[in-house]
Amino acid sequence: MAEIKPFKALRPAPELISAVNSPPYDVISRTKAAELIKRNPNSFLKVIKPEATVSADKNIAYHELALRAARNLRELIDLKIMAVDSERCFYIYQQSNGSYQRTGIVVNLSVDDYQKGLIKKHEKIRLNTWQERVEHIYTTRAHTGCPLIIFKSNSLIEELIYQEMIKKNIIYDFISEDGIRNSCWKINREDIIFSLSSAFQDVRSLYIADGHHRVAAAAEVMKIKRQEQKNSKKQDDEYAYFPAVLIPHNQIRILGYHRLLKDLNRLSADCFLSKMRKTFEIERLTPNQPFLPSEKHEIGMNLTGQWYRFYVKENNTKINQPIINNLDVFLLQDQVLGPLLGIKDSQKSNKVEFIGGKDALLQINKKIQQGAKLAFTLYPTSVDDLMAVSDNKRIMPPKSTWVEPKLRSGIFVHLF
Numbered sequence: 001m002a003e004i005k006p007f008k009a010l011r012p013a014p015e016l017i018s019a020v021n022s023p024p025y026d027v028i029s030r031t032k033a034a035e036l037i038k039r040n041p042n043s044f045l046k047v048i049k050p051e052a053t054v055s056a057d058k059n060i061a062y063h064e065l066a067l068r069a070a071r072n073l074r075e076l077i078d079l080k081i082m083a084v085d086s087e088r089c090f091y092i093y094q095q096s097n098g099s100y101q102r103t104g105i106v107v108n109l110s111v112d113d114y115q116k117g118l119i120k121k122h123e124k125i126r127l128n129t130w131q132e133r134v135e136h137i138y139t140t141r142a143h144t145g146c147p148l149i150i151f152k153s154n155s156l157i158e159e160l161i162y163q164e165m166i167k168k169n170i171i172y173d174f175i176s177e178d179g180i181r182n183s184c185w186k187i188n189r190e191d192i193i194f195s196l197s198s199a200f201q202d203v204r205s206l207y208i209a210d211g212h213h214r215v216a217a218a219a220e221v222m223k224i225k226r227q228e229q230k231n232s233k234k235q236d237d238e239y240a241y242f243p244a245v246l247i248p249h250n251q252i253r254i255l256g257y258h259r260l261l262k263d264l265n266r267l268s269a270d271c272f273l274s275k276m277r278k279t280f281e282i283e284r285l286t287p288n289q290p291f292l293p294s295e296k297h298e299i300g301m302n303l304t305g306q307w308y309r310f311y312v313k314e315n316n317t318k319i320n321q322p323i324i325n326n327l328d329v330f331l332l333q334d335q336v337l338g339p340l341l342g343i344k345d346s347q348k349s350n351k352v353e354f355i356g357g358k359d360a361l362l363q364i365n366k367k368i369q370q371g372a373k374l375a376f377t378l379y380p381t382s383v384d385d386l387m388a389v390s391d392n393k394r395i396m397p398p399k400s401t402w403v404e405p406k407l408r409s410g411i412f413v414h415l416f
Contacts (some may be wrong), residue, residue: 002118002206004107005241006088008194010142010413011171016042016081019172019349020181020409024145025049026129027357030056042081042409046072047146047228048136062132066139073140085186086416090193091412092161092185093245095405100194102263104247105161105187105196106412109206111240114215119149119206120390124347125213132218138225143218143242143414146212150383153248154232157199164192171263172411180405208388208401209383211244218242227372234377238416245407249387254380256292257402258360259332260353261366261374266340269304272340272374280310290361293379299328300370301402302368302376315393324394327385333397336376356402 011022019040022028025048027037033045033052046053052070060068076082077134091106113119151157164187171406172184188195208215225239254390264272276282280299285291287309290298297312312331337373339341346352353372355363364375381401389396 001203002113003110004088004090004197004200004246005110006187007093007108007241007245007414008085008088009106009241009414010077010082010084011411012082013080014171015173017411019176020044020076020081020410021176022048022410023178023404024409027406032158036082038351042076044076044295045142047076048409056222062135063139065132065134069136069144070140073144082410088189088193089146089324090187090196092165092187093407094165095407096181096183097405100253101246102253103158103161103165103184103274104148104245104251105157106184106243106245108414109149109244111215111242113206114219117393119208119215120387121208121212121215121395122386122390123208123212123400124395125216126347126398129213129215129288131221134220136222137214137217141239141416143214143416145211145214145409146407146412147214147242147244148209149246150207150209150212150249150252151200151203151242152387152388153250154203155218156198156203157196158248160192160196160199171236176408182408182411184411187206205387205391206246207249207387209247209254209271209401209405210385215242215244215388236416240415241414241416242314243405243412243414247381252383253404254383254386255356255358255402255404256360256378256380257329257354257356257399258378259366259376260335260350260355260364260372261341262353262371263351263373267352269341274302276310276336279313281313282308282310284308290365290377290414292361292377293328296379297326297328298332298379299332300375302364302375304373305368323385323392325395327381327389327396327398327400331379332376332378341374347353354399356399356406 009153019042022044030052033049037043037045047069050065059259093106094103169185171186175181222240288307293300297308301308343351
């Protein structure tokens with residue numbers, strides 16, 4: 001079982017939470033982030049998206065970006081916009097929008113537990129994003145974003161959290177610009193911290209739902225820091241822990257994560273369709289309308305402006321093989337992106353764009369109007385499949401799951 005620890009969070013003053021909190025760095029464009037920072041100079045985007053604070057025509061190296069992020073973080077602290085709690089705490093974080101609600105606990109997790117496989121991964125990471133995060137964490141000496149981690153629903157843990165919520169020890173309650181209500185509580189009583197820590201001893205595994213790059217980067221930073229400390233008298237291992245929001249698996253909502261391509265790998269549209277028909281049953285949609293799949297092994301496709309629906313044929317041998325092989329994201333990679341479009345590793349390829357979220361179809365249509373030649377829409381990977389893949393130590397293609405709503409950044413930061 002994985003260790004959970006309370007920590008002294010760096011967090012905004014309650015009256016400034018609405019100004020500081022921001023979307024995560026990886027779901028907002030540089031241009032949009034610059035607009036938000038211009039309207040709100042205290043936005044945490046200054047820290048997690050520092051490139052948005054300089055002219056858009058400037059390309060800045062990862063290390064220079066990290067130095068800028070560190071300066072911006074220090075400014076928020078010096079101006080007392082954010083401050084470190086005086087005691088180690090757990091925190092409760094709830095998000096709701098009227099029809100959907102999830103409630104989790106914010107803790108520190110051990111990087112060693114991640115490396116031992118107690119905190120399980122299911123996705124490949126993109127190396128450039130990982131490298132940028134390593135520089136960011138190392139230079140700022142902070143974990144500025146909380147990965148979202150799931151655990152199999154546990155009635156004792158959920159009851160303990162609920163009992164703390166009704167005590168009304170609330171520290172934040174605000175609606176972010178995405179329309180989500182975000183509410184947070186502090187847990188600082190030692191007996192409750194002990195009870196929660198003990199209850200998690202019965203949780204055999206934790207699963208990364210969102211934040212693979214941040215956790216992998218935290219592991220690399222720990223490796224670097226331990227090497228640096230070999231000949232140092234100062235032995236501080238705070239860098240060996242990272243903050244995360246732990247959510248019961250039955251409260252997670254996963255949406256489809258779709259693929260967009262600029263070209264057909266020198267194939268004509270007719271040739272590409274002909275090759276696709278060897279593996280899939282394909283239906284041209286009339287009227288020609290955007291399509292989201294409603295079941296597993298059903299995939300939507302826009303080919304040069306025309307929408308199609310296609311199915312994996314029943315005699316496809318992959319769908320009867322182990323769990324990873326019959327996931328739609330794997331089938332698409334294994335039978336389309338790789339052999340037909342020449343994309344052997346979407347982790348490294350710059351030919352594929354990934355689009356997720358509730359407005360994904362709008363974004364896809366816009367890209368098609370701008371000249372994209374091919375789009376695939378996918379049925380969401382289930383949380384049970386996510387855990388099964390992780391338990392079997394298998395890895396999905398990158399960007400296989402889109403969890404929504406996204407956790408806000410700038411609420412709970414871990415310094416080391």
